[in-house]
Amino acid sequence: MNKQMTTAEAVAQLRDGMTIGFGGWGPRRKPMAIVREILRSDVKDLTVVAYGGPEVGMLCAAGKVKKLIFGFATLDAIPLEPWFRKVRQAGEIEVMELDEGMFQWGLRAAGMRVPFLPTRCGLATDVLKYNDLRTIRSPYDDGEELLAMPALNLDMAFVHVNKADTLGNTLITGSDPYFDHLVARAAERCIVSAEEVVERLELDRDTARLNTFERYLVQGVVHAPKGAHPTMCAPNYGWDLSHLKRYVASASDDNGWQVYMDEFVNGGEDAYQAANGGVAAMGSLPLPTF
């Protein structure tokens, strides 16, 4: 059993119209090497499900996104995601805009294979108005009305981790594992990219706890060092603010996206690393202070 594959093999599994989820949170630990491969591919009409960072904006910029299911899209240090904003303002994508808590609740429902989970979140807001969401009543004496958050079932999930083995065992060594385990559980298939891939993880008790989802959820392992760039991948490296600014500018420049694609994406991952100062520089980007 060896689940290693290339980014190209991973992305070859996508089909037009699929619903795909991304791990990470905003500009944090996003599987960007895989996103760049998607940008280079012909796949289209995707429903993208994410706590959105630049992967959302880039896929929007490239016209890959039919529908976005999200709680936010942001680059954090730069609050507004430029391409998400541009495409959203042009009315070019459908959206299912959710509370952050509802979002993880919908992933959780999918992972446990229930059609919905109830929550108070979203009631009395326009989240109910603009989405096809229903409410339910508690069957007990309280009779409370709650929002029924539907399961967010994914066809494919992409998650970037710090370390993996060829069997699909993974470790997230940053202090916050975010919701990647829920993304993985919600998906029919999950492919991880990893900073480091070893034959077998052989862990002690403490380190084993940094495994947040099981290998039976993982169908592919891609070795992608600096694969989260320009997002951060704690504790390995921080986000690349200068790259992010360059990316933001592409939304204002004439033909900006094509120029960004030519400069960074179309040449492949080696060229991408070279264009960003090489892996050593990328790996030494300092972690941001919050």
Add this chain to the structure above:
Amino acid sequence: MNKQMTTAEAVAQLRDGMTIGFGGWGPRRKPMAIVREILRSDVKDLTVVAYGGPEVGMLCAAGKVKKLIFGFATLDAIPLEPWFRKVRQAGEIEVMELDEGMFQWGLRAAGMRVPFLPTRCGLATDVLKYNDLRTIRSPYDDGEELLAMPALNLDMAFVHVNKADTLGNTLITGSDPYFDHLVARAAERCIVSAEEVVERLELDRDTARLNTFERYLVQGVVHAPKGAHPTMCAPNYGWDLSHLKRYVASASDDNGWQVYMDEFVNGGEDAYQAANGGVAAMGSLPLPTF
């Protein structure tokens, strides 16, 4: 802010008829020093909520339990909990017998202040027959019928942890934190007992992750070294099989419970430790191999 108190002060907060939850799992990390204090008290008519170990049997033996909400009661190495069995067979307690997963689901509902959470567990079994549980239908097209697990709201929770500070910050250093965080969240008030109590926990990033619930949930901190005995408290010490056997025998002996109370409980915690070979011996009980 100093939340330190004695077991006596902790137990003085109980009132007849309260619903109280215990952390731990079977014979693992049970707040037994507090349980012994309850055994010495006048409190009665309790509804006890637990993944049951000897705390359940002892409280049953002492006639403290009006109703038991549980998924199981066991001593693991000795599968059948003797006093639970005896009292249950005599029809002396009400029971709400739940699937292990439903049990944590009900605690979770209480912690997030929703009246119920849906699950497939329990459907098509007699769990539905013997409890006042209702089902609901998904409001979406699937229309699936699910069991509505009601919130298990607790008046008080008792949890034993490896380390705490006087503010109520806690660490569970065993590899499995069980469901103590859910027990704490489900409760109006939570009192922890701890192997070690320090003024302030000052942790590094990795150790901080061993904190599984927040101090705003904790109203009292009891210093109770070997306070989980005769249950295990990994990684500090294992369970005391010879004590557990002695306890099991009490259910068959004439006047067995009174003898057990006199021998181990009525004299207070110092006498308890002495009767079990002293804290050094109790602290060096080997961890069981599974």
Add this chain to the structure above:
Amino acid sequence: MTTHCEFTLAELMIVAASEAFRGDGEILASGLGIIPRLGASLAKMTHTPELMMTDSECLLVEEPIPVGPRGDYEPKYSGYMSFERVFECVWGGKRHAMIGPTQIDRFGQTNLSIVGDYDKPKVAMLGVRGLPGNSINHINSLFVPNHNTRAFVAGEVDMVSGVGYNPARWSEHMRQDLMEIRHIVTNLCVMDFEGPDHAIRVRSLHPGVTFEEVQANTGFELLKAPDMGETAHPTAEQLAIIARLDPHNLRARQLKDNPPGIRTASTDQ
């Protein structure tokens, strides 16, 4: 090629238990009790290496851990499976558990709660434990060390703890498609649910056991699988692996008098 060698009934049952997991692929294999656990471990060591297993606490291992005291053996872990995580696994359907309930009925419904009247039971056991959730969410197999009519009851079990294929228990809006009961491994035979409407069939008889003996010790009617034959004997390779997985020979203490795998005239039930 099968090698002829001596084996105990426990070893035969370990091999039969292992067969229940064949072809499961990547799911968590949980064998509860020494024989089921050795069965799951043997499955992983031989025909189904993709299986996942824990250290019987909360850590995942890629090499099954021998049962009993470990001496200096330090397991290498590959991941985490806390009790809380187990419910994610169970509810996600990624598990095959082999458990030993107290009662089983013709629908495969199981009981681990009480025997007798619910309000004042003759025998109170563990409680339903994880049976309701396990049985409705993932594959289960059953292990019965004493095949008799107290275990395989007429009618329904006294307290239905684990679901089965009893249509009266399911509404049209409940999802029954996520459950499966795979095999029942007993000290007499191996059974499955592949008869009409999931009726229980005898799949194979242990050496020296007759169908009539099995039927006489079962509280409901059994079918014979068309290809019902003798339960496969352990191979020398399997016995060697079992010996490594059970260095203290705990398997010898699981069945009364540790009977041989092939009955002699004197080993009556």
Add this chain to the structure above:
Amino acid sequence: MTTHCEFTLAELMIVAASEAFRGDGEILASGLGIIPRLGASLAKMTHTPELMMTDSECLLVEEPIPVGPRGDYEPKYSGYMSFERVFECVWGGKRHAMIGPTQIDRFGQTNLSIVGDYDKPKVAMLGVRGLPGNSINHINSLFVPNHNTRAFVAGEVDMVSGVGYNPARWSEHMRQDLMEIRHIVTNLCVMDFEGPDHAIRVRSLHPGVTFEEVQANTGFELLKAPDMGETAHPTAEQLAIIARLDPHNLRARQLKDNPPGIRTASTDQ
């Protein structure tokens, strides 16, 4: 006793923000943005030490962490608050957050999603983020650095992201009792929701600001609190703590031109 000293409007607002957390006891205080965060930190350092705070990532601290680069400062942690755990906190109601929405209406409903038409918005912002869940589950306060009619809109906000006290939005079976909007701290005043039916009142005016000016910059009618006075000036002790919590003086960059706390004739809006 108040010491007379110079202070900026940002410092005045930090102290006003801090007052919003007074008496909250043991809950997580989350100030989003430099001024709210310094406000929450100041609250913990002075009148409400029971408050809990994070390192703005996922670890709990008992000493608020200064904003900006930390040099050699290594925080001591007291616990864990991953993003996942935050939802346990929020849904459990154990939090008071101070956030800066783009629009606020007379019901306290907030918007962080879009301005204009929902399908083709004039401005797309962050998305609703955690506003729906935060607002319905725990205490919230609001921070508005530019008090004007674009922030405080007539009618309802363009996309109701956070709930408010608008009866039309609530059914009789929804629980509205878990929500509370505490204070609104702006560059002109402090407001609360303690009017009849939670109508918004001006609680205090910043030095040199008139009620009429506030009203003119607000898209809906405001009430005056009976004891409406001047917003409390920072004390020397508070200013010293603020300086320690913000060693790089990031607070000076939060408001355009970093105006003084007491308006001079030339500091018109």
